[in-house]
Amino acid sequence: xxxxxxxxxxxxxxxxxxxxxxxxxxxxxxxxxxxxxxxxxxxxxxxxxxxxxxxxxxxxxxxxxxxxxxxxxxxxxxxxxxxxxxxxxxxxxxxxxxxxxxxxxxxxxxxxxxxxxxxxxxxxxxxxxxxxxxxxxxxxxxxxxxxxxxxxxxxxxxxxxxxxxxxxxxxxxxxxxxxxxxxxxxxxxxxxxxxxxxxxxxxxxxxxxxxxxxxxxxxxxxxxxxxxxxxxxxxxxxxxxxxxxxxxxxxxxxxxxxxxxxxxxxxxxxxxxxxxxxxxxxxxxxxxxxxxxxxxxxxxxxxxxxxxxxxxxxxxxxxxxxxxxxxxxxxxxxxxxxxxxxxxxxxxxxx
Amino acid sequence: xxxxxxxxxxxxxxxxxxxxxxxxxxxxxxxxxxxxxxxxxxxxxxxxxxxxxxxxxxxxxxxxxxxxxxxxxxxxxxxxxxxxxxxxxxxxxxxxxxxxxxxxxxxxxxxxxxxxxxxxxxxxxxxxxxxxxxxxxxxxxxxxxxxxxxxxxxxxxxxxxxxxxxxxxxxxxxxxxxxxxxxxxxxxxxxxxxxxxxxxxxxxxxxxxxxxxxxxxxxxxxxxxxxxxxxxxxxxxxxxxxxxxxxxxxxxxxxxxxxxxxxxxxxxxxxxxxxxxxxxxxxxxxxxxxxxxxxxxxxxxxxxxxxxxxxxxxxxxxxxxxxxxxxxxxxxxxxxxxxxxxxxxxxxxxxxxxxxxxxxxxxxxxxxxxxxxxxxxxxxxxxxxxxxxxxxxxxxxxxxxxxxxxxxxxxxxxxxxxxxxxxxxxxxxxxxxxxxxxxxxxxxxxxxxxxxxxxxxxxxxxxxxxxxxxxxxxxxxxxxxxxxxxxxxxxxxxxxxxxxxxxxxxxxxxxxxxxxxxxxxxxxxxxxxxxxxxxxxxxxxxxxxxxxxxxxxxxxxxxxxxxxxxxxxxxxxxxxxxxxxxxxxxxxxxxxxxxxxxxxxxxxxxx
Numbered sequence: 001x002x003x004x005x006x007x008x009x010x011x012x013x014x015x016x017x018x019x020x021x022x023x024x025x026x027x028x029x030x031x032x033x034x035x036x037x038x039x040x041x042x043x044x045x046x047x048x049x050x051x052x053x054x055x056x057x058x059x060x061x062x063x064x065x066x067x068x069x070x071x072x073x074x075x076x077x078x079x080x081x082x083x084x085x086x087x088x089x090x091x092x093x094x095x096x097x098x099x100x101x102x103x104x105x106x107x108x109x110x111x112x113x114x115x116x117x118x119x120x121x122x123x124x125x126x127x128x129x130x131x132x133x134x135x136x137x138x139x140x141x142x143x144x145x146x147x148x149x150x151x152x153x154x155x156x157x158x159x160x161x162x163x164x165x166x167x168x169x170x171x172x173x174x175x176x177x178x179x180x181x182x183x184x185x186x187x188x189x190x191x192x193x194x195x196x197x198x199x200x201x202x203x204x205x206x207x208x209x210x211x212x213x214x215x216x217x218x219x220x221x222x223x224x225x226x227x228x229x230x231x232x233x234x235x236x237x238x239x240x241x242x243x244x245x246x247x248x249x250x251x252x253x254x255x256x257x258x259x260x261x262x263x264x265x266x267x268x269x270x271x272x273x274x275x276x277x278x279x280x281x282x283x284x285x286x287x288x289x290x291x292x293x294x295x296x297x298x299x300x301x302x303x304x305x306x307x308x309x310x311x312x313x314x315x316x317x318x319x320x321x322x323x324x325x326x327x328x329x330x331x332x333x334x335x336x337x338x339x340x341x342x343x344x345x346x347x348x349x350x351x
Numbered sequence: 352x353x354x355x356x357x358x359x360x361x362x363x364x365x366x367x368x369x370x371x372x373x374x375x376x377x378x379x380x381x382x383x384x385x386x387x388x389x390x391x392x393x394x395x396x397x398x399x400x401x402x403x404x405x406x407x408x409x410x411x412x413x414x415x416x417x418x419x420x421x422x423x424x425x426x427x428x429x430x431x432x433x434x435x436x437x438x439x440x441x442x443x444x445x446x447x448x449x450x451x452x453x454x455x456x457x458x459x460x461x462x463x464x465x466x467x468x469x470x471x472x473x474x475x476x477x478x479x480x481x482x483x484x485x486x487x488x489x490x491x492x493x494x495x496x497x498x499x500x501x502x503x504x505x506x507x508x509x510x511x512x513x514x515x516x517x518x519x520x521x522x523x524x525x526x527x528x529x530x531x532x533x534x535x536x537x538x539x540x541x542x543x544x545x546x547x548x549x550x551x552x553x554x555x556x557x558x559x560x561x562x563x564x565x566x567x568x569x570x571x572x573x574x575x576x577x578x579x580x581x582x583x584x585x586x587x588x589x590x591x592x593x594x595x596x597x598x599x600x601x602x603x604x605x606x607x608x609x610x611x612x613x614x615x616x617x618x619x620x621x622x623x624x625x626x627x628x629x630x631x632x633x634x635x636x637x638x639x640x641x642x643x644x645x646x647x648x649x650x651x652x653x654x655x656x657x658x659x660x661x662x663x664x665x666x667x668x669x670x671x672x673x674x675x676x677x678x679x680x681x682x683x684x685x686x687x688x689x690x691x692x693x694x695x696x697x698x699x700x701x702x703x704x705x706x707x708x709x710x711x712x713x714x715x716x717x718x719x720x721x722x723x724x725x726x727x728x729x730x731x732x733x734x735x736x737x738x739x740x741x742x743x744x745x746x747x748x749x750x751x752x753x754x755x756x757x758x759x760x761x762x763x764x765x766x767x768x769x770x771x772x773x774x775x776x777x778x779x780x781x782x783x784x785x786x787x788x789x790x791x792x793x794x795x796x797x798x799x800x801x802x803x804x805x806x807x808x809x810x811x812x813x814x815x816x817x818x819x820x821x822x823x824x825x826x827x828x829x830x831x832x833x834x835x836x837x838x839x840x841x842x843x844x845x846x847x848x849x850x851x852x853x854x855x856x857x858x859x860x861x862x863x864x865x866x867x868x869x870x871x872x873x874x875x876x877x878x879x880x881x882x883x884x885x886x887x888x889x890x891x892x893x894x895x896x897x898x899x900x901x902x903x904x905x906x907x908x909x910x911x912x913x914x915x916x917x918x919x920x921x922x923x924x925x926x927x928x929x930x931x932x933x934x935x936x937x938x939x940x941x942x943x944x945x946x947x948x949x950x951x952x953x954x955x956x957x958x
Contacts, residue, residue, distance in 0.1 A: 058794060061631070061786040074796055074808070081786035083630055083657075084798040085623070086649050092578075092620040096627025096635060097786075099576050099611050104787050122623070125616040324607045328575035329632035329785065333752050335609050336573040336634075338599045340746040346567065346595070347743040350557035351382075 038216030088119025367399030416856020493531025568712025652691025678929030779825030
């Protein structure tokens with residue numbers, strides 16, 4: 001495998017964002033994943049979302065675990081630092097990194113094996129700790145790198161490429177995230193850019209733990225008849241309930257509201273998130289009813305997508321811990337090291 | 352004939368009965384009288400109801416190791432009474448509650464039995480059942496003050512300072528002390544032959560445990576994140592960090608904290624957070640014990656290979672698996688030195704005193720950033736959880752943290768092309784950049800997969816070999832940065848090597864051996880990888896005793912691995928019963944080696 005830089009040549013007509021950067025500035029090396037992999041669509045959506053947000057690429061930090069999904073941070077935001085850690089343990093890396101510097105934007109990329117199996121414990125606990133980040137799971141229901149074993153998000157009865165049925169109940173990460181206290185929970189489909197890009201933008205701006213479960217078909221091992229994570233199955237069984245549209249402060253006037261079906265939510269940075277309810281019975285601000293709805297749909301074999309839960313004015317772990325305004329990694333020695341005289345007082349108390 | 356300031360006293364109690372504070376007060380009183388003391392808490396893995404012992408060794412000669420036998424036994428636990436009586440030295444003193452009779456068959460003719468009707472005294476004085484329980488312990492401390500001829504004011508002033516603000520507790524405590532003391536003065540043979548006498552042998556030293564010392568060192572060393580999972584015997588490192596940081600690291604105006612403590616869901620997560628913070632430029636540490644080290648293995652390998660700073664305190668306990676969680680051992684050495692799969696190795700610091708725990712904690716935080724790799728500070732329950740006499744902590748206000756090789760924005764502006772793993776300085780250590788530093792220069796992908804010096808993923812054989820060889824070059828740089836061993840030459844033909852808490856009894860062992868004609872030169876290892884002085888010391892002696900508190904002579908393996916020394920050169924002295932190794936044990940093992948092999952002793956050779 002080789003490292004393939006993309007050509008730096010820039011088309012003069014490439015659209016620049018508010019800070020004068022083109023989409024190219026948000027890209028990185030060429031993906032080494034299989035042609036048609038859903039994960040590449042997610043990477044493309046991340047690139048598009050970050051470009052549209054006009055946040056400088058180096059102000060992001062990318063973290064991941066192990067697996068196909070976790071390779072993808074190499075393929076977006078080349079000017080951002082990335083940390084491809086160990087299998088299932090990205091949440092702890094993200095927590096430590098976020099505690100060290102709360103001023104960066106954190107994007108975590110994980111997979112269904114990474115978050116629902118080996119790393120389920122860390123997934124649960126990062127939600128409890130309310131780390132301020134955008135946590136994306138590229139959910140393909142299979143272990144691609146080891147050639148197609150079932151993962152824990154596979155539906156019972158869904159078959160492998162060789163026709164063997166999965167015998168065990170699935171773990172639904174969206175339901176877990178809602179139940180464990182995530183303040184932003186969404187599900188989308190790698191094939192639905194229109195829905196996914198605004199969700200990523202909103203998740204990045206959301207203060208608190210934002211989770212997006214992206215169904216992302218594996219073209220090699222989980223895109224066949226009998227799979228419930230294939231392109232065709234997902235397209236035929238998706239029920240979008242809440243569309244999200246992020247409105248930057250400057251664009252607000254230009255937006256047309258569709259009375260009666262929209263909810264406008266203020267984001268931490270002053271932008272507005274406009275939620276368009278596609279289902280009258282869906283309540284995205286109520287944890288219990290959102291959870292019930294998602295689980296009922298799952299019983300019926302439907303995949304509920306969109307922004308499924310949002311808690312406004314969420315707190316994050318720095319609020320809970322009461323930490324300094326200056327990020328830990330920017331604290332000077334004077335703020336960290338007590339004087340020798342204090343140590344002498346401690347000595348005295350130990351005599 | 353009376354002896355002064357030279358004895359071991361053991362209190363046999365039931366855990367959860369409130370004995371710890373009374374026993375601690377007794378030890379502190381001796382310390383305040385200027386007598387060198389050390390304490391040893393021998394406790395079960397249990398919350399209430401099982402036997403627990405607390406030992407205080409007073410020693411004007413500063414012999415602080417554990418002794419197998421004790422001079423005074425305060426036998427407050429019927430369940431262990433037989434065992435406790437047997438532990439007394441011949442001629443020792445047995446203090447017991449004489450309210451009810453004691454089993455005659457357990458009497459020993461060769462010890463002084465001193466009956467103190469503790470329950471009876473308490474019943475006539477206190478009505479509250481809780482007070483009756485707690486003050487039993489205070490009564491025997493009061494009696495001991497008379498029996499040992501202690502200054503009573505020292506005890507009463509300690510009670511007064513201990514309960515400052517809870518004034519209504521002061522009088523009953525003093526009353527309980529007086530009950531025991533007055534009874535002893537009136538009815539018991541006071542003082543005993545074993546006595547104390549005010550001295551001036553403490554100087555400016557302090558009484559503290561190693562875990563609190565390590566936590567303070569981490570605060571002075573600039574740690575901002577403590578991520579940990581509760582495990583005996585390391586828990587009090589995090590507790591002490593919390594206690595002291597809450598006073599020393601809080602902005603007086605905003606009340607915001609310049610630190611964070613996260614009690615993680617497990618040790619995997621704890622070390623992950625430390626590595627995440629280290630990657631992002633904040634100093635972080637975790638404290639754990641053997642089982643936690645096992646869980647941290649994968650991450651420690653990542654930090655070694657991806658070159659991320661991290662500091663780990665391993666407060667060792669006994670055994671594989673759960674083993675004996677409240678006992679002490681040095682049996683994690685190899686699992687720490689090589690923690691993780693593949694060609695992984697980590698530097699280790701081996702403190703022997705609370706002062707060294709403080710120093711090494713702060714040094715470890717500097718070192719980890721300098722070498723961009725995990726640094727593990729290995730102590731054990733003996734050092735971590737027992738209060739012992741220590742030199743006072745010191746800090747030089749002019750000391751600057753060594754943040755290692757980190758490029759900032761201006762540095763990156765000057766550079767044509769940045770490569771994370773390029774060995775610019777020839778010491779095996781590349782330059783780091785932190786996330787968010789520069790819009791277009793210095794970003795790289797940190798990973799556990801193979802990469803070239805530009806941090807670009809590759810499985811090319813030569814690139815992998817180059818990287819591993821550079822890590823070995825870094826290992827030699829690390830060697831030059833580690834604290835060197837303490838060598839003491841006494842004109843011996845043979846040498847003795849030890850480390851960690853084996854230091855505590857070593858002074859006494861060497862003294863006793865010398866009296867027997869066996870004079871040994873000594874070397875205390877303070878770190879791994881080993882400095883050149885270690886090989887020189889080994890080469891200079893025809894025989895080397897190597898004392899360790901584990902079954903498999905783990906340090907012997909490590910010395911052979913790191914220095915290529917023939918393991919046959921060493922005579923291992925191994926103790927792994929879970930208590931700290933005693934001076935007697937070392938003396939007996941060394942002496943037996945001379946006897947069995949019919950070796951000439953030094954004094955015989957000289958004459």
